[in-house]
Amino acid sequence: MNGEVLTLKVAETADREEFRQAVLDGLARSPRAIPAKFLYDARGSALFDDICGLPEYYLTRTETSILRERAGEIAALAGPGCALVEFGSGSSVKSRLLLDALPDLAVYAPIDISRQHLDESARRLGRDYPALTIEPICADYMVLPALPAIGHAARRRLGFFPGSTIGNLEPADATSFLRRARRLLGEGGALVLGADLKKDPRLLHDAYNDSAGVTAAFSLNLLRRMNRELHANFNLESFAHEAFYNSEEGRIEIYLRSLCDQSVVVAGRRFTFSAGERIHTEYSYKYDLAGLEALARSGGFTVGRTWTDPAGLFAVAWLEAIP
Numbered sequence: 001m002n003g004e005v006l007t008l009k010v011a012e013t014a015d016r017e018e019f020r021q022a023v024l025d026g027l028a029r030s031p032r033a034i035p036a037k038f039l040y041d042a043r044g045s046a047l048f049d050d051i052c053g054l055p056e057y058y059l060t061r062t063e064t065s066i067l068r069e070r071a072g073e074i075a076a077l078a079g080p081g082c083a084l085v086e087f088g089s090g091s092s093v094k095s096r097l098l099l100d101a102l103p104d105l106a107v108y109a110p111i112d113i114s115r116q117h118l119d120e121s122a123r124r125l126g127r128d129y130p131a132l133t134i135e136p137i138c139a140d141y142m143v144l145p146a147l148p149a150i151g152h153a154a155r156r157r158l159g160f161f162p163g164s165t166i167g168n169l170e171p172a173d174a175t176s177f178l179r180r181a182r183r184l185l186g187e188g189g190a191l192v193l194g195a196d197l198k199k200d201p202r203l204l205h206d207a208y209n210d211s212a213g214v215t216a217a218f219s220l221n222l223l224r225r226m227n228r229e230l231h232a233n234f235n236l237e238s239f240a241h242e243a244f245y246n247s248e249e250g251r252i253e254i255y256l257r258s259l260c261d262q263s264v265v266v267a268g269r270r271f272t273f274s275a276g277e278r279i280h281t282e283y284s285y286k287y288d289l290a291g292l293e294a295l296a297r298s299g300g301f302t303v304g305r306t307w308t309d310p311a312g313l314f315a316v317a318w319l320e321a322i323p
């Protein structure tokens, strides 16, 4: 086994052990909950890409249109010679709009927890941008202590956190994330943040309950992942995806609901579910512009600019690190 393969095996074993611990803790808790980051194995990431193309999922096309229109302005604010650090980069599709616009980019560092998907996306990007230095970082951005030696020569570090991924974090975690990003980006750092806005709950409901059932497949994939990686025996037919907007909390809530009384073995432990019992898998918080500004400030940033689409569905904000 060569060194690179061995390092990968060690990393995959650590990933699996973290998943096992989180699942066993999450299923033993009441109410049951598994952190959303585990939705993204290779298949989960591919399904998320499919979600991005759904007619009901206005988020991706709306954010992309804002970024396309504002890429020049963002590049002017960033200036030449930046290091671009993306949090939760997925397939790095929107990133290309910034890569094309930013002058003399020193390095692009995509950070994602989905190891195989990150490697494949970085390889594709390398083929399309042969002159660009790409430093993929497979890590949990909630605990990443420092950026490896990237962009030392860069004039400033520019963070990019699109996709309404900030919405998956509960407010206190969103603040912790921003504080960490502020530290990682350093003095003079800036962050381009994409956040979904509060709107007609019917639009929100449809975005997370698409008619083709892709979002349901994405949710249920968590059970499939447990079956594969943790020797679980979930019957995917006995659980259903459930997503609804909680207007009091200003968030979409997503669960896997047990359709009958049943028991399941996961990593050698038995768990019983009664009909209707749920496992929480994800939140997607929706913001208004005042809430976004307050969040930015709590995380050590000020909002320099905010751009929205004409219908006010989505916001992209330029945040600057408070010195």
Ligand SMILES: C[S@@+](CC[C@H](N)C(=O)[O-])C[C@H]1O[C@@H](n2cnc3c(N)ncnc32)[C@H](O)[C@@H]1O
Pocket (backbone or CB within 6 Å): 036, 037, 040, 045, 048, 052, 087, 088, 089, 090, 091, 092, 094, 111, 112, 113, 114, 139, 140, 141, 142, 162, 163, 164, 165
């Ligand atoms: C909602 S998707 C957004 C993907 C892409 N940025 C976009 O805008 O389409 C969230 C991405 O963040 C990654 N992710 C989720 N939680 C993470 C964590 N704690 N650390 C690192 N990456 C994470 C997922 O693997 C996924 O690629």
